[in-house]
Amino acid sequence: MITPEEYLSFLDARLPGLVAGAHLHGSRVLGDVVADSDLDIVVELSSPAEVPGFEGADVAVVPAGSLEKPVSAVTPLAGEITPVLWQQLRTVGQTVRGTRPTCPVTAAEVEDYCRGNLVSYWKVDFDRLREVLPSLDPAAPIPRESLLWVGLGPARLWHTIRTGEIVSKSRAGELAAARWPDLPVLDLVASRRGADVPLTVAHAAASLDLFDRILTDVTT
Structure with a gap:
């Protein structure tokens, strides 16, 4: 797993003198690092330059000083920036x-972004899942990485909409499981943390159910 020091050494060797700032977010600061966690980092450059890719690093690049401005006033050099990232x-x-x-x-701004993202991003994916689920065997295995993404991602937005707090995927899953204990959300949390939990199409169906409940909860 890449460390911030390793990544900055990589950048400094290729962009000498340009990296004015670097700031961590995501699992590294939310206490949710797992085996396949990326290094989530925002890099400030003193002059525009193309930042080379690095496996295991999820990078947003902005001009130096951008993080003192509203997110709406910033055009990133690479990657995505959002009100949630700013928060x-x-x-x-x-x-x-x-x-x-x-x-x-x-x-x-943070709440509006979360509400919009639930519809513009997540609902599109879940509507596709809704179409194909009836044709799938509930007991069939399903790819772990994609299921954890869709199963835990919306719960993070749900919690932020309700409280303003930003939490990790695992913590969001725990909170959603406490709210809706009839759904097997804790299986996803356990799998994310490395437990050998078989994940199946039934878990995907439960993730769709969770998403529908989240939408209802934040719109009523």
């Missing part, structure tokens, strides 16, 4: 180079 950097992000950023963002 995470502002509250729990870890600065490994440069000055800790202010990342100005409002609670309303």
